[in-house]
Amino acid sequence: MTVAVVDHDALARGDDVERAVSRVPAGGGVAVYRGWMLSSRRYAGFADVLATRDVALRTTAEQYRRAHELPGWYPALAAVTPRSVWTVGTDRADFDSARSAFGRGPAVLRDHVKSMKHYWAEAAFVPDVADGDAAWKVASRLRELRDDDFAGGFVLREFESFTGSEVRSWWRDGRCVLVGPHPDTPYDRPSTQVDPDTIAPMVAALALPFVTVDLVARADGVWRVVEVGDGQVSDRPTSIAATEFVAAL
Structure with a gap:
């Protein structure tokens, strides 16, 4: 893979986006961002300036907003989330x-x-x-x-009463490719195993290229979705090796 560093702070401020991406090779084709969270508006500006360098983010600005903001993902997952x-x-x-x-x-x-x-x-x-x-x-x-x-x-x-540790699942093109602990509790394992197949049709219906879905068991044992996020800005738990993470994606 070709890797290029962008200036996240400049992207987040939105004051010098062209300089922030100056180290991204022009004509680079399709790119995946991996870094700290950006607001939907700043991500859109990031995508626009990359396009002037003939680089297209695989996750479009519209797709990023739907994964990043609850009103974008909630309708598809309403049956399994509070x-x-x-x-x-x-x-x-x-x-x-x-x-x-x-x-x-x-x-x-x-x-x-x-x-x-x-x-x-x-x-x-x-x-x-x-x-x-x-x-x-x-x-x-x-x-x-x-x-x-x-x-x-x-x-x-x-409000729903939850018990145990959260689980983070990673989805690429609607298919679950990795399940592990939440980054906040990287060495905690839930008492019961989550089955990603139960939510697979709903995640696939989002039609998003790269997302995470966080789940936790309710007090009655039912697994519930507590958060969806854009996979590009979702943290990797330290208990999952980087090589395992990259291989899954």
Whole structure:
């Protein structure tokens, strides 16, 4: 493989994208990005400037957004993931409309890309969505903590009790090529084995070239999808050798 380094910080800022990709050979054909997360908007700019060098990202900007942001992947996987509603804005009226659609009960709050689960009580968990003021306090704190990284809008996910460690599965063109622990817990193994075939038709329906699907067992033993991500920016757990990872892909 031909490998070229890009300047991620410059890509993330969006202030000098041409310089950021200056070491990518022109006329390089199809390329796969492997690096830190980019916003959907910055990834689109990355793809555009590469195109001027006759280099095409195998994952298009539209495909990246669908994998990277929950509203893009949720419809295909709604049957196997917590019920979710979301906003496309960040003001109180948008949030209250989403709360009304959700109804009552506990929920986990996030934006279109990420939660702040390490700030569980103050910026992630909503004990009862029907309590508007309390829910908005959590939403406001999430917005504050995510700051410039806040993506899209608010997402309310129905709270489900999970047990054990998360599993990360890797999918290429709708086919599962690798299953392993989540990067946050690289040496933890779940008590029961996940069967990727149960979600294979749903992942294939996404029609995305390279994604990860994170799963965890619910308290009743049913495996649930907790996250989908673009495979290019998904971390590899340290317990999986790089050679094994590359061979699978």
